Amino acid sequence: MAVETKIAVAPAKPPVWNDPRYRALFFQVLVLGGVVLLGAYLVGNTMANLERQGIASGFGFLETTAGFSISQTLVEYSEESSYGRAFLVGLLNTMLVSIIGIFFATILGFIIGVARLSRNWLISNLAAVYIEILRNIPLLLQIFFWYFAVLRNVPSPKNSHSMFDSFFLNIRGLYSPAPIFEAGFWLIPVALVAGVIGVVILARWARARQERTGERFPVFWTSLGVLIGLPLLAAIVMGFPLSWNYPELKGFNFVGGMVVIPELVALALALSTYTASFIAEIVRAGITAVSHGQTEAAYSVGLRPGPTLRLVVIPQALRVIIPPLTSQYLNLMKNSSLAAAIAYPDIVLVFAGTVLMQTGQAVEIISITMAVYLTLSLLISAFMNWYNKKMALVER
């Protein structure tokens, strides 16, 4: 019996067009090419149509004199500045309100999230009411509420509330004395930086010592002393090189000092209280996700409730909290564009508003504005991802 056996004969190599690897690659190239072509077509079409309608294009306008003024500027800005400078002012204002909003939303959100889990009926239900009301009302209405209903009840400049004759609260804002730095002031920030470095070294040393010997060191109070003491010492050495520029009522408004405009207050309040309601739920979810056995185990090895929460529960809860928290931060930053409704000079109002109107270059300006939000979002994401990685479960 002659049975033909084909052993170890490799199957004939399939032709290139039947090879799954090449086929996959081919289609990917095809799709990518299509996307690139579509993009090129859209850009070309836009340029051609702008040209045909006689609408100006290009980025040269950024160097043209702006000519308008802005109510809150963190950097030097005047009517003679360029549109590019106005862009920077708007960008910084957006970042300012986002940072303030994120800061307070996080604190408030954590407090309310923990309160929601409280065994005290009243506290837990108050937190529930807060969350349900705040997160179910559109943010724009809340901004209007703070701006047009709450902050409008503040008195006019002539009847300002005043504190120590140096802080004034009126409908135009909160005025406070502005610091004037005199010669020799440089030593104080230097002392502060030195203090911070010292504290970091101290904390590392104390930790290493505790792990080695089990002895504890009161890091918190020592650090506080160093952080306050060193700059204070520097100030005394240099003879308090700081004076204050006090606001005073002159004509219509207060002149001098620093001012926090009501638009910023209303927007920051609305953004942080609104986002805090979401963060509270995220925090609650995170804490609930840590099994109760962890707490019991911590108690059984003799940890007190404080360290249990700090060393056992929170680190594990954070792993659940951080990813959704990141999206809340992103939301807050993007929601800050509602500023335009209440005259807070953010990038949308200043750049995608006034500058767009004065130059008429919608395509360029909206593209830049979108790029700004994209960049800020990616930066926040990158930071939170880094933090998440740091907090992630280290498997040994």
Place this chain on the structure above:
Amino acid sequence: MKLTKVLLAAAAATTLSTAAVAGTLDDVRGKGFVQCGVSQGLAGFSNPDEQGNWTGIDVDVCRAVAAAVLGDAGKVKFTPLSAKERFTALQSGEVDVLSRNTTWTLVRDSALGLNFAGVNYYDGQGFMVRKDLGVKSALELDGASVCVNIGTTTELNLSDYFRANSMKFNPVVFEKADEVVAAYDSGRCDVYTTDQSGLAAQRIKLKEPNAHMILPEVISKEPLGPVVRHGDDKWLDTVKWTLYAMVEAEELGVTSKNVDQMKGSSSPNVRRLLGVEGDGGKNLGLSVDWAYNVVKQVGNYGESFERHVGVKTSLGLERGQNALWKDGGLQYAMPVR
């Protein structure tokens, strides 16, 4: 194969999109109505009344265009636009004509790809303050907080004026006119600035209109008029001559009430305007009785003015610069012949 298809489609789309620019006049005839961009509510200029019908002198321009093109002043659809949205809406073809108290400036006429069809209201920027501030002149406003609407020529004029007089001010810039008024009314600002006609119109909305006064200074020229897209000359002519027809009708004494008798007038100018003689309508690509329809259904310029913003209305504005040229004003129609 697929790649070539994509390429072909892209090429086809490019050629199509560059070729597909029909005239607005034909578009309007085709769809049977004029899409008109107006304000979000400015008394006397474009404002919905109790029944929700848009009224005002800017609205009348749109109705007149509809009467001239379609023979029916009612065939208008309105799109309320904020100051910020208005030019994009026109550029993108969302509206056929923008009649929204818009100032004619060089930048808008050139860089924005727009054409102004004329001026239906000569205005100037002014300031409104509370009477109890005791301010008598705009030159006393150093250090004041000023409420202003975004996306308007006012924003720039304001900065220029304070800069020129070396005064300081704090701008509070809102996106919608209603919010500007609300903020001013609640005391966030000392001063509210916009065109004088706008101040008169918005004052009615304040809690106590009589507690406020308009300062005498007029700091800018604000010629307001209808706007169309650049590069569509036929449509530009249509809107331009509709506006002239209204002014010319007033000059010739033709009103909506007497227009039928006037058809039998012996004056050649009246006969040409109303299409009894000459080819005016035909040359514009409109019907013979285009101007007759405008005057019959909308009225002449003077009628429109008195009906919406004149001394008998709540705005109580004098004709002033908007009187006919022969009465010492600036309204001057090119000859309709």
